[in-house]
Amino acid sequence: MKYFTTFVALLLVYLLLAGFTVDEVILGSIVSAILTVLLTKYLNFKIDLKFPLRLLKFILIYIPVFIWKLILANFDVARRVLSPKIPVNPGIVKVKTNLKSDLGKLTLANSITLTPGTLSIDVLDEYIYVHTIDVKGSDGLEKEKNISGPFEKILEGVFE
Amino acid sequence: MEILDIIVFSLMGLGVLFTAIRLIIGPHFSDRVVALDTFNMIVIGVIVVLASVFKSELYLDIAIVYAILAFLETVVFARYLEGNRK
Amino acid sequence: MTIAGYVFMIIGGLFFLLGGLGVLRMPDTFNRIQAGTKATTLGAFSVLIGVGLVNFEWSWIAKIIIIIVFIVISNPIGSSTIAKATYYSKYKPDNLVQDDLEKRGDE
Amino acid sequence: MKKLFGLILFMGLGVLIILALNNTISFPKFGSVDLSDRVADAYLDNDNVSEVGSANIVTAIVVGYRGFDTLGEVTVLFISALGVAFLFSFKKEKRLDLKFKPNFMLKHGSKLLFGIMLVVSLYIITHGHLTPGGGFPGGAIIASGVLLLYLADDKFRSNIKGFKVLEGVAGSLFVIIGLLGLILATSFLENFIASGTVGQLLSAGIIPIIYVLIGLKVGSEIASVVDNFLTEEESA
Known part of the structure; x- marks a missing residue:
């Protein structure tokens, strides 16, 4: 298989x-x-009978959200580039993820890089370390909602 | 349609110019790597539009190969930069 | 179809321009990486779709799909590799207000 | 002793170059060359496209007309790979310690990208007679895929023996096809298969076969160079 x-x-x-x-x-x-x-020994995908359903979910739910976020990210970049007066207080925050599979974590990290104001630097264990232009929200949960919220649930449906 | 081609090329050319300035003045090595990465992506766009201008899909093969080599170049420079540790 | 394709191509060109401008104008390395990656990914996306619409044939679209998939996978990976290298190198920007990765220690 | 040997070699080379340039018989006088009387015109002639059967004129020249030169070029590459192997040691057991772990995304994403890279390289190699590209760029992409895996995974070690076998087999088959041309047709590396319709996948006679062999040989040679640079001797 x-x-x-x-x-x-x-x-x-x-x-x-x-x-x-x-x-x-x-x-x-x-x-x-x-x-x-x-x-085959380098690639390890877990494939089972639900695979077509997952692929459908991936294409129909994940990709539109992803493209929408990418466009938003670009307008964000445009705003920052054209008016550099906007205050930035950058920082590196860690975001907890519930995804277990490597491919899922990879997709989540890539998605985070392409969403507004964030850039994933590394994944260690179950935390993704993210550089954000603007550190918002002092407590952990709020930050996670801001950064990985929209993708985490969708990718859980696809990869877990 | 020629005027539209010229508009697209001039937009991308300005992008290339800006990244090239950053590539030259970039205060640190890491800034230069970033500029080079962006530069390569824009060049991929230029190749693809050229393929459209010349009406030959063979140029898309070149764009694929260029994308592969650009990615490899970024990775190699980044791994080299890691060796430059404080 | 051709008009739509050219609209996409011009939008893509604008995003490429934005990427170049971002790399030039942003204040520190991490911000430059962010601007460069996002703008060029969407720019490449848009230009490739535009070229696919102008030359609406199967052989073009198939190759364009390959390029898009490759770019969407490889571009964020490349930029996060640069980001990690920059973080651990001696050129690390010193304007971070919060740094969770430092608490973790080396590697 | 080494320096003396180097000096002798260097001076001998210089003398040879001077002798070669001083030779007034084999070189036409400066400015008196009839440029219209060159083989390039014959190569670029449109009739020859149907003669060789390759849609890509560069491939037609590199493999069809100048196959023997290409054999020499591949040998040059082989010798440089051998030189690198001599310069470093033969007993490579340990992976060079890169000190810094690759990050997670590079480590796992490179496996996905490696598959795409290998397919693209094989596509370029097998379509050398139809599209721009061919054995040399395709082989270089194979090697860059191997380099990517080396940089992305600090435990990875490619199967270098397999590469060496592949390189040897490809090189030998190249020469054997050349000798078959000598036997079945009139000269070394002459085309002995019907060249077919221009633009089809199965056309251009022996050109695609030779280009596949060149691609595999180049890829495995450069991959072994990469391996030599990124491994080291087991320190006792």
Whole structure:
């Protein structure tokens, strides 16, 4: 099962690059089969029967939220760039995450980097260390709501 | 449509110019790495728009390869910077 | 379709310009990383979608999907790598009002 | 002793260069070269595209007409990889300690990106006769993927023996295909397969086969250079 998903993912990338003709499908299958044997020990995705549902959730819920946040982030950047008078009090805060899988943590950290005013620096154990332009809210819970709130729940549905 | 191409190119060219200024004056090495990262992303955009101007999708292959090498370059410089520890 | 594509491309160009300006004008390294990463990710997104709309053919769109996926995965990773390197290097900005990573100690 | 040897080599090289440049017979006189009488015109002639069968004219020249040169280039790369291996030690057991752990995102994201990079590199290698690119850039991307994994994971150690075997096999097959050309056709590295329709995946005769071999060879050579730089001897 693990081999099969890796194979399909690699073949998909190859066919997107090369186009769908009979020759390419044959060559792509050979290439992907060889790469699957070589790569499977480095890639560890947990794949089960709920996978299509998760993929659907990922595409339909996560991606629109992500793009919306990305656009907001850019307007935020624009505001800061065009009027540098806005006071900044930057700081590094730690945010607790409940996600267990590595891929989930990776996606959450990447999403945090692309949302307004935040930049994830490192993930250690269950904390994500985030650089924020503006440290808001003195107690921990409020900060977490500001930074990882919108993504945490969605990604829990996708990856856990 | 040519005038629109020129507008897009001039916007990206100004972006490249600003990052290049930061690349030259950047007080620290880390600022230069950041500028280089941004610079590379803009160059990917330029390659893609060039592909559209020349109407040849083969140029997109170059953009993919450039994206890969730009990422690797950022990682290599960042890992080098880590060695410069206080 | 072509008009929409050019609109996207010009928006993308504006965001690239914003990224360059951000890298130039922001006060310290972490802020520069933030401005550069966000603006160029959305800029690349937008330019690629615009080019895909102008040349609305399967072979273009497939390659554009690959580039978008690669950029969206690789760009935040690259910038967080630079951020961590900057944090532990001797060029760490000294204007942080709160620093949770320091309490943790080295590594 | 070493310096003396170096001096002798250096002076010998200088003498050779002077002799070569002084040779008035084999070099045409300056300014008297007839540029219209060069092979480049024949290579770029449109009829030759159908002769070689490659849509990419650079590939047609590099592999189709100048295959022997390319064999030399790959040998140069091989020798430089060998030089690096000599310069460092052969007994590599320990991964070089990088002192700083890579951060979490790089460590886990690089595995995803490595897959994409390998597929892209193999796509570039196998489409060398149709698109810009080919064996050399594709091989370089394979090696950069290996470099990425080395930088992103402080425990990673690639299977360097596998790379060495791959490199040897690819190099030998290159020469064997050349010899097959000598046997089945008239000269070394001559095309002995029908070149097919220009623009198809299966076209251009032996060019794609040779370019795949070049790509694997270049990739494994540069990967072994990277490995040599990032490993060290077990300190006793």
